[in-house]
Amino acid sequence: METLDAILNRPARCPAGAPVARLAGVSKNFGAVRALSNVDLSVHGGEVVAVLGPNGAGKTTAVKLLLGLSSPSAGSVSVFGADPRAPLNRLRTGAMLQVGRVPETLQVQELIDLFSSYYMKPLPMRETLAAAGLEGLEKRRFGVLSGGQKQRVLFALAICGDPDLLFLDEPTVGLDVEARRILWDEIRRLVGRGKTVLLTTHYLQEADALADRIVVINQGTIIAEGTPAEIKARTAGRQIRCVTRLPIATVCSLPGVMEVRSDRGAFVINATVAEPVLRELFRRDPEVSEIEVTSAGLEEAFLALTQDNEAKEVRS
Amino acid sequence: MSAASAALPRAAMVRSFSHTLTIYAKETKYEFLKLLRLPTYSVSIILFPGMFYVLFGLLLNRGKEADGVSVAAYLMATYGTFGVMGASLFAFGVGVAGERGLGWLQVKRATPMPPFAYFIAKTLVCMAFSFIIVSLLLVLGISFGGVHLAVAQVARLVATLVVGGSAFCAMGLAIGYFAGPTSAPAVVNLTYLPLSFGSGLWIPVDMLPSFLQRLAPFLPPYHLGRLALGAVGAGGGSPFEHWEALMGFALICLGIARIGFQRDEGKSYG
Numbered sequence: 155m156e157t158l159d160a161i162l163n164r165p166a167r168c169p170a171g172a173p174v175a176r177l178a179g180v181s182k183n184f185g186a187v188r189a190l191s192n193v194d195l196s197v198h199g200g201e202v203v204a205v206l207g208p209n210g211a212g213k214t215t216a217v218k219l220l221l222g223l224s225s226p227s228a229g230s231v232s233v234f235g236a237d238p239r240a241p242l243n244r245l246r247t248g249a250m251l252q253v254g255r256v257p258e259t260l261q262v263q264e265l266i267d268l269f270s271s272y273y274m275k276p277l278p279m280r281e282t283l284a285a286a287g288l289e290g291l292e293k294r295r296f297g298v299l300s301g302g303q304k305q306r307v308l309f310a311l312a313i314c315g316d317p318d319l320l321f322l323d324e325p326t327v328g329l330d331v332e333a334r335r336i337l338w339d340e341i342r343r344l345v346g347r348g349k350t351v352l353l354t355t356h357y358l359q360e361a362d363a364l365a366d367r368i369v370v371i372n373q374g375t376i377i378a379e380g381t382p383a384e385i386k387a388r389t390a391g392r393q394i395r396c397v398t399r400l401p402i403a404t405v406c407s408l409p410g411v412m413e414v415r416s417d418r419g420a421f422v423i424n425a426t427v428a429e430p431v432l433r434e435l436f437r438r439d440p441e442v443s444e445i446e447v448t449s450a451g452l453e454e455a456f457l458a459l460t461q462d463n464e465a466k467e468v469r470s
Numbered sequence: 471m472s473a474a475s476a477a478l479p480r481a482a483m484v485r486s487f488s489h490t491l492t493i494y495a496k497e498t499k500y501e502f503l504k505l506l507r508l509p510t511y512s513v514s515i516i517l518f519p520g521m522f523y524v525l526f527g528l529l530l531n532r533g534k535e536a537d538g539v540s541v542a543a544y545l546m547a548t549y550g551t552f553g554v555m556g557a558s559l560f561a562f563g564v565g566v567a568g569e570r571g572l573g574w575l576q577v578k579r580a581t582p583m584p585p586f587a588y589f590i591a592k593t594l595v596c597m598a599f600s601f602i603i604v605s606l607l608l609v610l611g612i613s614f615g616g617v618h619l620a621v622a623q624v625a626r627l628v629a630t631l632v633v634g635g636s637a638f639c640a641m642g643l644a645i646g647y648f649a650g651p652t653s654a655p656a657v658v659n660l661t662y663l664p665l666s667f668g669s670g671l672w673i674p675v676d677m678l679p680s681f682l683q684r685l686a687p688f689l690p691p692y693h694l695g696r697l698a699l700g701a702v703g704a705g706g707g708s709p710f711e712h713w714e715a716l717m718g719f720a721l722i723c724l725g726i727a728r729i730g731f732q733r734d735e736g737k738s739y740g
Contacts, residue, residue: 221580244582251580254572259507264500271496272582274485
């Protein structure tokens with residue numbers, strides 16, 4: 155696992171020039187349902203953007219708009235400075251979508267051969283198979299593959315054309331831990347070769363591990379945007395676990411404390427910054443013990459962000 | 471387009487004619503393999519017309535005549551019509567409904583695949599299966615039914631059914647754009663079987679109840695049946711009105727499919 159310091163010190167890839175893909179003030183309605191509401195989203199060359207959100211947040215809608223499979227109800231969509239449906243754009247774009255059924259009687263290598271033929275300079279079959287971890291499975295029919303293998307074939311179809319811009323809609327759904335790591339490594343390798351990636355996920359760890367920038371989306375609206383470190387810093391910063399005789403109300407009133415809950419005889423304190431809380435704890439209870447300080451995971455950050463948003467909506 | 475070209479000054483992004491041809495060829499090849507390996511499609515659409523023909527054309531009505539030719543020759547034409555119609559309706563109706571409804575068509579549309587390649591490939595594959603079905607009936611009829619046809623008649627029968635059968639690709643396409651992935655097989659069967667019966671493909675039209683005889687000319691398979699019968703020397707009259715009827719029918723179906731396609735864009739546009 156990457157440490158927090160490593161994340162903070164990760165070289166920032168500076169977004170340069172015009173965005174490669176962009177949603178500008180985009181709304182999308184399906185009948186009475188508003189799937190996206192006034193969304194601004196840019197992806198710059200060479201960066202990995204993770205669109206993070208719970209199911210039904212509008213992630214897939216955003217990807218389909220950027221792929222030109224869907225047209226916005228309001229706002230504009232551009233890819234490489236043009237309409238996403240432009241044939242030239244499609245030649246430079248690869249996509250992995252969630253799909254209910256793939257022709258099951260075709261072999262892995264046949265599907266890859268077909269999709270490779272659509273592009274100008276596809277990767278050699280061997281490279282595509284290796285990148286997707288499908289070596290040895292090329293003669294299997296799609297229908298007999300396991301869920302994770304099927305997912306890897308869809309990844310192979312997205313990358314076989316060696317596209318400059320890659321859209322991955324929940325790429326690691328149904329993959330085991332090992333397969334997920336392999337796919338992550340492959341995505342990093344693609345970015346290392348100068349590719350641009352937009353991926354959607356509801357795995358917070360995945361966004362943290364891969365993305366230069368995270369866009370948190372909930373109920374069709376962007377509720378936060380920044381580097382993984384920024385997203386975490388802006389919400390639940392640090393988590394302190396300790397055993398103290400102080401009453402919970404006192405702990406709650408300490409500076410910077412956002413939330414306290416009791417857990418098996420100890421308190422778990424969420425705070426923006428740890429040090430002032432710790433100083434106060436020691437001052438008021440010198441006997442305080444079993445102290446653990448951890449950085450709040452993206453999980454907590456994400457929960458806090460989405461709950462925040464819901465709370466706001468209840469109030470309004 | 472001009473904006474896209476401006477963003478992409480690479481001349482290498484223009485596909486050559488031979489590259490486009492390769493895509494169409496691969497699309498067709500894999501569409502064919504896909505269906506050939508799907509026994510619910512390939513076995514049933516080839517076997518059913520063959521089985522019916524053996525039973526009614528070769529075993530049960532030996533030595534009888536209909537419309538001036540032997541029953542074996544007559545039913546070769548009408549079961550051939552029944553067969554090519556099934557090949558097209560199932561490949562398009564069930565195929566498009568499933569691929570459209572379950573997301574595969576979207577995956578393909580997100581690629582640089584030429585949009586027509588998908589439909590052209592499916593049509594060519596239907597024609598290939600039609601060819602196989604008609605060839606099987608010809609072999610059966612000539613070998614076991616005492617059917618005598620000149621080479622030109624054989625060629626005309628094959629060409630009529632293979633080309634005329636593609637009108638039902640259009641009908642299948644219309645069904646594929648309006649039916650859901652699970653309802654499509656039922657919709658196809660519920661149109662295919664009554665249409666076949668009412669058009670006199672199982673029993674010669676003259677033997678149908680009189681109200682069905684009057685209805686038959688309004689059914690598209692009737693016209694393909696008449697064209698096929700003309701090829702084996704039965705029936706009579708000009709083939710042009712039948713070709714016209716088939717073409718008109720195909721155009722109406724394409725129009726309906728287009729409405730479904732646009733409706734689909736608006737909705738699944740998301």
